[in-house]
Amino acid sequence: MSNETQSAKTRWLLLSPALFILSIAAAGPLLIVLVYSFLTAGDYGGVVWDFSTDAWFNVFAEKDFFDDTIGFSDAHLSIFWRSVKLSLMTTIVALLVGFPTAYFIATRPESQRNAWMLLIMVPFWTNLLIRTFAVMEIIRNEGVINSVLIKIGLISEPIQMLYTEFAVTLGMFYVFLPLMVLPVYASMERMDFSLVEAAYDLYASRWRVLKRVIFPLVKPGVVAGSILVFIPSLGAYVTPRVLGGGKQLMLGNLIELQYGQGRNWPLGAALSITLLAIVMVALIFYVRAAGDEETSHG
Amino acid sequence: MAKARGFDIRRQNGFVFVALCCFVMLYLPIILLVVYSFNSGSSIAIWEGFSLKWYALAWQNDKVQDATILSLIIACCASFVATSAAVMAALATTRTNKFRGSALVFAMINQPLMIPEIVTAVALLIFFAMIKVYTGYTGLWYLIIAHSAFCIPFAYMPIRARLQGMDLSLEQAAADLYGTPWRVFRKVTLPQLWPGVLAGAMLAFVISLDDVVITEFVKSAGQDTLPTYMLGQIRRVVTPEVNAISTILLAISVALVIAFYKLSQRTDQSTKK
Numbered sequence: 001m002s003n004e005t006q007s008a009k010t011r012w013l014l015l016s017p018a019l020f021i022l023s024i025a026a027a028g029p030l031l032i033v034l035v036y037s038f039l040t041a042g043d044y045g046g047v048v049w050d051f052s053t054d055a056w057f058n059v060f061a062e063k064d065f066f067d068d069t070i071g072f073s074d075a076h077l078s079i080f081w082r083s084v085k086l087s088l089m090t091t092i093v094a095l096l097v098g099f100p101t102a103y104f105i106a107t108r109p110e111s112q113r114n115a116w117m118l119l120i121m122v123p124f125w126t127n128l129l130i131r132t133f134a135v136m137e138i139i140r141n142e143g144v145i146n147s148v149l150i151k152i153g154l155i156s157e158p159i160q161m162l163y164t165e166f167a168v169t170l171g172m173f174y175v176f177l178p179l180m181v182l183p184v185y186a187s188m189e190r191m192d193f194s195l196v197e198a199a200y201d202l203y204a205s206r207w208r209v210l211k212r213v214i215f216p217l218v219k220p221g222v223v224a225g226s227i228l229v230f231i232p233s234l235g236a237y238v239t240p241r242v243l244g245g246g247k248q249l250m251l252g253n254l255i256e257l258q259y260g261q262g263r264n265w266p267l268g269a270a271l272s273i274t275l276l277a278i279v280m281v282a283l284i285f286y287v288r289a290a291g292d293e294e295t296s297h298g
Numbered sequence: 299m300a301k302a303r304g305f306d307i308r309r310q311n312g313f314v315f316v317a318l319c320c321f322v323m324l325y326l327p328i329i330l331l332v333v334y335s336f337n338s339g340s341s342i343a344i345w346e347g348f349s350l351k352w353y354a355l356a357w358q359n360d361k362v363q364d365a366t367i368l369s370l371i372i373a374c375c376a377s378f379v380a381t382s383a384a385v386m387a388a389l390a391t392t393r394t395n396k397f398r399g400s401a402l403v404f405a406m407i408n409q410p411l412m413i414p415e416i417v418t419a420v421a422l423l424i425f426f427a428m429i430k431v432y433t434g435y436t437g438l439w440y441l442i443i444a445h446s447a448f449c450i451p452f453a454y455m456p457i458r459a460r461l462q463g464m465d466l467s468l469e470q471a472a473a474d475l476y477g478t479p480w481r482v483f484r485k486v487t488l489p490q491l492w493p494g495v496l497a498g499a500m501l502a503f504v505i506s507l508d509d510v511v512i513t514e515f516v517k518s519a520g521q522d523t524l525p526t527y528m529l530g531q532i533r534r535v536v537t538p539e540v541n542a543i544s545t546i547l548l549a550i551s552v553a554l555v556i557a558f559y560k561l562s563q564r565t566d567q568s569t570k571k
């Protein structure tokens with residue numbers, strides 16, 4: 001008994017530095033954000049310590065400046081909508097490209113698979129800002145694509161790609177793609193190809209095998225990958241800032257504005273909590289999908 | 299016979315093509331960025347001959363020098379703090395039964411991976427602003443602590459993986475021979491754990507070196523790291539100077555990640571034996 005309390009004591013002692021750092025610089029401040037979302041905005045940034053639900057009201061609604069009627073906040077709603085729309089598009093494109101790529105890697109000889117996966121993961125561990133720059137250099141008006149197209153005479157004026165929704169989606173797809181390939185590959189690698197063989201023996205076409213055999217088998221990986229791409233896309237800040245150029249704002253940029261020009265800290269806090277809530281819901285689905293994965297292969 | 303000779307059950311039409319395109323697409327932008335950092339002209343699209351002038355220009359830029367030094371200081375401190383905390387946390391959470399609060403502990407450790415960076419950044423901005431008002435301290439420690447926090451899960455993962463694969467019998471033998479817990483840890487556990495610790499520290503270093511969002515919100519005036527300096531430059535147009543800095547940062551990340559990968563592969567093999 002005393003031995004057990006001794007080891008419990010050691011355990012918490014060993015955990016204390018990590019928990020201390022994480023609570024002062026990650027978890028704890030989140031609670032302050034929650035509190036701030038119920039305070040009144042100061043005139044020059046910061047807050048006044050008066051309870052108010054204005055910030056939460058302002059997340060989705062606004063009072064008309066002239067006649068005090070209440071309506072939906074079009075500006076905020078359109079940014080919410082854009083965030084969800086672009087994140088979904090990013091996820092779909094990442095799935096369309098990531099699924100065949102993961103399949104390709106999973107069907108290589110076993111000795112080569114790790115090397116192919118390394119090729120997918122190396123860009124992921126390099127600087128996100130630099131990868132976003134790299135995309136920018138490609139799609140700028142004076143960038144590679146436009147220069148090549150003008151040179152071969154297909155177009156005479158550069159196509160405006162940068163600072164569009166297309167640019168933001170392309171950028172997010174580019175930086176988050178490895179997050180799709182990784183879990184899809186993980187479930188494909190463990191797939192039993194004798195099931196595929198059995199399907200062919202029963203005269204199934206390739207498309208039918210893909211749809212009715214392979215896809216159901218790797219579905220948990222697909223769900224996990226989709227959520228892993230969707231979550232960071234929804235909270236993206238750097239990519240829409242660099243590739244959207246302040247025109248194609250997403251939630252992350254809207255939050256940042258409240259601490260810069262907007263100077264409405266409580267609204268920024270309320271928006272942050274809203275984003276967090278959406279992410280948490282997505283995470284619950286992710287945990288379920290990951291759980292399915294384990295039981296289906298266990 | 300429905301199956302022709304050589305029918306490959308693993309083949310799916312077009313998949314190889316998409317996959318190869320995917321690899322090309324993944325690397326082409328990065329390679330172009332690297333190549334054009336050596337361009338003597340200032341355009342990304344027109345090659346005007348090999349030159350190192352953008353590297354020289356970046357090197358002579360005082361702001362770049364300051365940002366480089368600051369980035370390295372923060373990354374070194376943060377990876378040291380995060381790795382130390384992660385080693386202790388990993389020792390406490392592996393090779394033990396489920397304990398009360400274990401789910402909460404894992405949630406805490408992995409929390410920086412789950413919460414959008416922008417939310418953490420805003421939270422830290424608010425929290426540190428309060429502390430700055432009370433204490434008046436505006437030094438580097440805000441950034442170091444913030445970086446340490448989000449580096450912890452990255453340092454924790456490889457260390458924990460290594461610990462789980464380790465043989466307990468040596469430690470038990472050492473304890474049987476009256477080794478004190480500290481001596482057993484230092485002489486038996488740590489030497490075996492070392493590759494995991496190194497791998498964790500390298501990941502933490504890379505993650506700290508790459509961070510933009512949290513740094514951008516937490517930094518006080520004049521505390522630019524390389525990524526926030528580059529983000530500031532981008533408001534106008536990407537200069538080849540930024541390409542040069544990017545290339546160097548890329549080289550550091552790629553070298554560390556490949557080293558990490560080799561290290562963890564060796565770990566796999568040694569634990570499989």
